[in-house]
Every structure is written in structure tokens, then in C-alpha cells.
Amino acid sequence: MDERIINALRAATRVVVFTGAGVSAESGIPTFRDKQTGLWEQFDASELATPDAFERDPPLVWGWYEWRRGLVLGAQPNAGHRAIAAMADHVPYFTLITQNVDDLHERAGSSDVLHLHGELSRPYCEACRRHYVYPEGIPDVLPGGTRLQPPRCTACGARIRPGVVWFGERVPELPWVAAREAAKHCEVFLCCGTSALVQPAASLADIAIAAGATTVQVNPNPTDLDTSVTVAIRGPSGIVLPQLVSEAWGYP
Numbered sequence: 454m455d456e457r458i459i460n461a462l463r464a465a466t467r468v469v470v471f472t473g474a475g476v477s478a479e480s481g482i483p484t485f486r487d488k489q490t491g492l493w494e495q496f497d498a499s500e501l502a503t504p505d506a507f508e509r510d511p512p513l514v515w516g517w518y519e520w521r522r523g524l525v526l527g528a529q530p531n532a533g534h535r536a537i538a539a540m541a542d543h544v545p546y547f548t549l550i551t552q553n554v555d556d557l558h559e560r561a562g563s564s565d566v567l568h569l570h571g572e573l574s575r576p577y578c579e580a581c582r583r584h585y586v587y588p589e590g591i592p593d594v595l596p597g598g599t600r601l602q603p604p605r606c607t608a609c610g611a612r613i614r615p616g617v618v619w620f621g622e623r624v625p626e627l628p629w630v631a632a633r634e635a636a637k638h639c640e641v642f643l644c645c646g647t648s649a650l651v652q653p654a655a656s657l658a659d660i661a662i663a664a665g666a667t668t669v670q671v672n673p674n675p676t677d678l679d680t681s682v683t684v685a686i687r688g689p690s691g692i693v694l695p696q697l698v699s700e701a702w703g704y705p
């Protein structure tokens with residue numbers, strides 16, 4: 454592994470890891486811009502992840518998120534999630550920021566995760582915003598896609614909506630401000646498994662670069678960040694991150 458990264462990690466007191474759907478790919482969760490599977494092939498994720506799509510066809514959108522929730526419930530964190538969780542034990546000020554709506558970082562042992570795009574596990578009422586508690590068990594949604602009526606709020610009767618941030622909606626203020634401050638003050642910024650296309654999340658890497666951090670991208674494919682990060686590592690996070698943590702701190 455590039456010695457600049459290993460030395461920077463060992464010396465750092467402030468490290469930020471910023472993740473996208475790619476870090477959950479090795480857990481079997483499709484990324485956003487990979488081809489959709491089953492019925493979902495006919496849809497582009499960005500056509501389903503919008504307030505208009507939910508208004509137009511609530512059962513289709515709720516069914517899609519239930520299908521994804523079922524995938525996540527049936528999945529396990531991978532070695533990349535676990536390496537990120539282990540990294541936090543070696544860094545005085547460690548911040549994990551994710552665009553992912555699954556809970557695989559938490560299930561791998563990470564805490565205080567900054568979810569910029571919401572969480573599948575936290576749907577809420579469109580009207581009174583009360584959180585909705587899912588019934589036990591994995592939703593019975595076929596991989597080919599099933600329309601499911603969204604549940605109703607037990608308090609006010611309005612529709613429950615997925616707990617994610619849709620295209621056109623603002624990212625939640627508190628996680629965003631915390632993420633931006635962490636990117637501004639870190640010494641090492643690791644950008645893992647994201648196409649770095651969606652704003653404002655993608656601007657975090659630019660903030661870290663402008664602040665002079667050692668910036669690293671982990672992705673098997675090229676992205677626009679390749680030419681601006683300190684080091685672009687071509688590879689899957691489930692392989693690269695454990696290797697990074699092992700070389701820096703002798704993990705596990």
C-alpha cells in the first residue's frame with residue numbers, strides 16, 4: 454500500500470471516512486448506478502427515489518424500498534464495514550459519513566454514523582413526522598418487485614413514507630454541518646465506494662482536498678475524484694480497507 458497513506462493514517466488524530474453504496478456491494482446490496490435487477494430493471498433508481506414518484510405511485514415506491522429493506526435485513530456487513538469500524542479504535546477523532554441508507558456500518562460496530570441520505574430503518578409519517586415502527590421480520594417482497602401499500606400513521610392516519618432523503622429534498626442539517634466540519638479539519642479523508650456524483654455529499658472530498666488533507670479514493674472504477682485525490686486505489690473496499698488498516702495498525 455502507498456506509504457504516504459499508511460504514514461498519514463498512523464500520524465493522524467482526525468480521520469474521516471466517507472462511504473457510498475459501493476461499500477455495501479460486497480454484502481449483496483445493489484449500488485444505485487449499477488443496472489437494477491428484476492422488475493426494477495425498467496426503472497432508474499432516480500425515477501423511484503423522488504417525492505413525485507411517491508405521490509404518483511405510492512405502492513410502487515414503498516414496494517421498492519421494502520424490497521431493498523429486505524435485502525439489507527438478509528445481508529451481513531462485509532470486511533470493508535468491519536475495517537472501518539476497527540479504524541475508529543486507532544484514531545482519536547474519527548468521523549464516519551455515509552450516503553447509504555442501510556445499517557451495515559452500525560451492524561459492523563460503527564457508532565455515531567452521519568447518515569446524509571437518511572435511513573431505511575426510520576420511516577416516518579408524511580404529516581406529523583412520527584417515526585413508524587416496522588412489524589417484525591423480513592418483508593415478503595419478491596425480487597421481481599411488488600407494489601405494497603404504504604402503512605398509515607397510527608397517530609394521525611396520514612401516509613408513512615420511507616426514511617430516506619429523495620432527490621430534490623434537502624439533506625438533514627445536523628449531519629450535514631457535522632460532516633462538513635469534519636471534512637474541513639481532518640488530516641486524512643478516505644472516500645470509499647461512491648461515484649461522487651450527488652451533491653452536496655460529493656463536495657465533502659473537495660472540502661478536505663482544499664483543507665490540505667491526505668485524500669484517498671477506494672473504488673474499483675474511475676470517478677471524477679481520481680485526478681484530485683492524493684491517492685486513488687483501484688479495488689473493492691472489502692479487500693482494500695482491511696489491508697490499509699492492517700498495514701497501518703496491524704488489524705485485526
Ligand code: APR
Binds near residue numbers: 476553
Ligand atoms: N468497493 C468499492 N466501491 C465499489 C464497489 C466495491 N466493492 N463496487 C462498486 N463500487 C463503486 C462503483 O464503482 C461506484 O463508483 O461504488 C460506486 C457506487 O456509486 P453509486 O451507485 O452512484 O452510489 P453512490 O455514490 O452511493 O450514490 C450516491 O446517489 O442515488 C443517490 O441517494 C443515492 O446515496 C446515493 C447517492
